[in-house]
Each structure stands twice: as structure tokens, then as C-alpha cells.
Amino acid sequence: MTPTDPTSGSVPRVRRGVSLREANSFGVECIAEQYVEVRDERELLDALAQARRDSVPVTLLGGGTNVLLLDRIDGRVIRIRSRGVSFEPDGDAVLVRAAGGENWHGLVRACLDRGVSGLENLALIPGTVGAAPIQNIGAYGAELASLVVGVSVIDTYYMRPTTLDARACAFRYRDSIFKSDEPGRYAVTGLVLRLGDRGLETGYPDVGAELRRMEGDATPQRIAEAVIRIRRRKLPDPRKTGNAGSTFKNPSLSARELDRLRGFLDIDAFDAGDYFKVPAARLVEQAGWKGYRRDDVGVWPAHALVLVNYGRATGEQILTLAQRIADDVARKFDIELDLEPQVLGHD
Numbered sequence: 084m085t086p087t088d089p090t091s092g093s094v095p096r097v098r099r100g101v102s103l104r105e106a107n108s109f110g111v112e113c114i115a116e117q118y119v120e121v122r123d124e125r126e127l128l129d130a131l132a133q134a135r136r137d138s139v140p141v142t143l144l145g146g147g148t149n150v151l152l153l154d155r156i157d158g159r160v161i162r163i164r165s166r167g168v169s170f171e172p173d174g175d176a177v178l179v180r181a182a183g184g185e186n187w188h189g190l191v192r193a194c195l196d197r198g199v200s201g202l203e204n205l206a207l208i209p210g211t212v213g214a215a216p217i218q219n220i221g222a223y224g225a226e227l228a229s230l231v232v233g234v235s236v237i238d239t240y241y242m243r244p245t246t247l248d249a250r251a252c253a254f255r256y257r258d259s260i261f262k263s264d265e266p267g268r269y270a271v272t273g274l275v276l277r278l279g280d281r282g283l284e285t286g287y288p289d290v291g292a293e294l295r296r297m298e299g300d301a302t303p304q305r306i307a308e309a310v311i312r313i314r315r316r317k318l319p320d321p322r323k324t325g326n327a328g329s330t331f332k333n334p335s336l337s338a339r340e341l342d343r344l345r346g347f348l349d350i351d352a353f354d355a356g357d358y359f360k361v362p363a364a365r366l367v368e369q370a371g372w373k374g375y376r377r378d379d380v381g382v383w384p385a386h387a388l389v390l391v392n393y394g395r396a397t398g399e400q401i402l403t404l405a406q407r408i409a410d411d412v413a414r415k416f417d418i419e420l421d422l423e424p425q426v427l428g429h430d
């Protein structure tokens with residue numbers, strides 16, 4: 084049996100009509116027509132190949148923290164549970180290899196415990212290592228893209244494992260080849276990151292202020308601690324209140340569009356070179372939605388970008404609220420807001 088022979092080997096048990104309520108951080112009900120968990124690349128390859136043979140559509144799921152699930156998902160949901168992290172010195176740096184099913188924050192902790200810097204600003208982002216490159220996770224002045232050496236994938240076009248370098252991943256702000264250019268083509272099985280050879284990132288205003296409050300020198304551990312404190316203050320814990328973090332991406336504006344907006348709204352903007360990024364949270368708040376609640380759907384009172392499920396909300400209700408907010412922002416500011424989580428399934 085060779086790694087590229089997808090027709091042999093055993094496929095883990097496929098279950099039918101499985102509830103995904105516990106498998107998504109919004110905590111909404113969704114029934115997967117078929118559901119299977121895979122523990123390594125071999126099982127993933129087999130599960131993908133079998134689905135192809137049976138003409139069954141596939142949906143990949145990691146921690147379910149960046150998806151908005153509707154009532155049903157047709158076909159096969161494959162959840163990647165592969166484990167393993169290794170460290171290899173590489174000159175002044177360390178190459179870190181992590182399997183796709185590893186917990187992202189667990190990886191951040193493992194690096195900090197070994198004294199390997201680079202991931203501290205990305206502490207406490209929920210979800211898996213395999214999903215991290217999908218939207219090029221980022222927070223508090225750091226982005227995954229700058230740390231990636233390679234992304235191990237199964238290319239479902241050829242049904243074989245391969246590795247994409249950072250350039251081939253076409254990383255952009257909350258975007259990549261995996262999310263926009265060729266959605267569904269690649270199943271991510273692992274990441275190789277180059278860490279430990281850069282200066283610390285303390286320029287993000289909230290992080291700087293928190294570090295000053297904590298006193299003492301900035302170290303990777305302290306930066307992670309500062310980020311964790313900020314996140315715990317601002318964001319609801321999905322184990323208590325269903326959410327998927329930011330519901331909208333920050334919009335990119337041309338200099339002209341920014342001038343027009345600033346004609347009637349005092350708003351910060353981040354100069355990204357060719358364009359300016361403005362905080363979507365400010366637009367949503369200004370439009371009056373922060374703290375809004377109707378039945379079990381609402382906007383988190385401490386963060387206008389976070390839509391929440393207070394109990395038994397459905398994915399459809401959350402999506403409807405997101406659309407109402409986006410329509411209102413478009414009407415008031417003439418700016419389009421794009422959803423950040425992936426909407427999966429149907430009513």
C-alpha cells in the first residue's frame with residue numbers, strides 16, 4: 084500500500100444523521116447526513132476517495148469555530164482529528180510541524196513552554212491547526228501567513244498528498260487559496276512554521292496598554308498573557324455563549340472612499356499600502372446594533388462584531404441578523420460588509 088493509493092486501507096465508520104450542535108461554537112443544531120472522524124492522513128485520504136467513488140459531496144470540519152451551520156448538511160462531513168507536534172532547530176529558528184487536528188491554542192502553549200516565540204500574539208484563537216491557513220488567522224498585530232513555510236494538504240483534484248509553500252497559499256487578509264480561489268480543493272493535514280527568529284510584536288495599542296498594566300519586560304509569555312486577558316474581557320466564551328468570533332471582516336477602502344466616510348464619521352483607519360482598513364465593529368456600533376438582542380440572537384454588548392446565540396437560536400436566525408446588520412451598514416455608510424465565517428448547509 085502506498086500513500087498515493089487511496090483505494091486500499093480501511094475507512095473509519097461513517098455515521099448517519101449526526102447532530103453537529105456540539106461540533107460548532109455557535110452551538111446551533113445542524114444534522115450531517117453522513118459524519119466521519121479521521122485520525123491521520125491515510126484515513127483522510129481513504130474517506131475522501133470513498134466519497135468521490137460514491138459521488139458524495141464532502142464538507143471538512145475542524146473545531147467548528149468559524150462556521151455558521153444551517154439546518155442540514157448533505158453528503159459527508161469529515162472531521163479531522165490528527166495529532167502530533169514536533170520541533171526541529173534550523174539555524175537561529177525552529178521549524179515546528181503540527182498535524183491538522185491539533186488544537187491551535189495548544190500549539191501556541193507548546194511553543195511557549197519550549198521557549199519558541201512567534202505565536203504569542205495568536206494565543207487563544209479557538210479551532211484547529213488545519214483550519215488556521217484557511218482564513219490566514221490573525222490577531223493583535225500578527226498573522227499566520229508570515230510564519231508559514233509549508234502547508235501539507237491532500238489535493239482532492241489528484242487525490243494525493245502534497246505540500247504548498249506560503250506563496251502558493253496566496254494568503255491575504257482573512258483569506259487564502261483555500262477559502263476563495265479554490266475552495267474545497269485542498270484538505271489541510273498539517274503546517275510547517277518557522278518560528279523563534281523574529282523580534283516581538285508589541286505595537287498593537289491594546290497589547291501595549293495591557294503590557295504596561297502588567298509591568299515588567301515584554302516576553303513571549305507576557306505578550307500571550309496580555310492577549311489572553313484582552314480576549315477574555317472582550318469576547319464571549321463559546322462554551323458559555325455561542326459565537327464564532329468576528330462575524331464580519333474589516334472592510335478595505337480606497338483613499339477616496341475613506342475621505343468620503345470621514346466626511347460624516349470620525350473613524351480610525353489602518354494604512355495597508357494600496358488601501359485602508361477600517362474597523363467593521365465601529366460601523367456596526369455606530370449603526371446602533373451593539374448589544375441588540377431579539378429572542379436568542381444578539382450582538383455581544385462588549386464587542387459589536389460578535390453575533391451570539393444566547394440559547395436555542397438557529398443558524399438561519401443568526402444569518403438573518405447578520406444580513407440585516409450588513410444591509411443597515413450599507414444603507415447608512417455605503418460600505419459592504421463581508422461575512423467572515425463560512426456558511427455551511429441549507430434550511
Ligand SMILES: Cc1cc2nc3c(=O)[nH]c(=O)nc-3n(C[C@H](O)[C@H](O)[C@H](O)COP(=O)(O)OP(=O)(O)OC[C@H]3O[C@@H](n4cnc5c(N)ncnc54)[C@H](O)[C@@H]3O)c2cc1C
Pocket residue numbers: 108142143144145146147148149150163183208209210211212213214215217218219220221222261269270271272318319321326327328329425
Ligand atoms: C471566540 C472566538 C474568537 C476568534 N478569534 C479569532 C481571531 O482573533 N482571529 C481569527 O483569524 N479567527 C478568529 N476566530 C475564528 C476561528 O477561531 C478561526 O478561523 C479558526 O482558525 C477556525 O478553526 P476551526 O478548526 O474551528 O475551523 P472550522 O470552523 O471547523 O472550519 C472553518 C473553515 O475551514 C474549513 N476547514 C476546516 N478544517 C480544514 C482542513 N483541515 N482543511 C481544509 N479546510 C478546512 C471548513 O470547511 C470551514 O470552511 C475566532 C473564533 C471564536 C469563536
